[in-house]
């Protein structure tokens with residue numbers, strides 16, 4: 354799963370200031386529904402330089418730049434100069450709300466991108482650092498932390514393999530290992546470099562299987 358970060362090309366009153374230290378990621382919700390442009394206008398009315406969040410993640414998984422990766426934002430008082438602030442669109446406090454998968458996955462992806470740049474930063478909720486309910490009592494904080502911690506690619510030594518025996522077909526292998534013969538194409542896709550014709554399997558070939 355890859356995402357791309359969109360740049361809405363917001364104009365700031367003054368030049369943005371680069372962070373010199375980065376020690377954490379702070380998660381927020383918008384506590385409503387707003388476009389990045391609307392948040393930007395609102396925060397400018399606060400007298401700020403512009404949108405305070407470094408990034409905003411929308412319901413559909415679109416990630417938009419606010420201040421951007423390397424700049425000091427305005428999202429968590431006393432911690433702005435050392436943290437990256439991510440806000441998710443929506444309200445996760447006033448009524449039970451489940452984060453859409455697309456938004457959740459994009460958020461996890463974005464946190465990984467930030468950690469790839471700055472190391473394994475701790476993931477804070479805004480309310481860990483300040484007296485606020487943000488990002489809301491229904492924000493899936495622990496799921497996000499777990500999602501970020503889950504390895505992207507399992508270690509190579511555990512790649513599941515099937516060694517082709519006489520009479521095997523991709524269909525029969527898929528039925529045995531994946532539960533449904535119709536999933537044979539998943540196995541074929543993984544092994545296109547060693548299987549030229551899906552109807553002709555060479556006995557003794559070690560086929561890689563999808564992780565279940």
Ligand SMILES: [Zn+2]
Pocket residue numbers: 380381382428479485487488
């Ligand atoms: Zn917040």
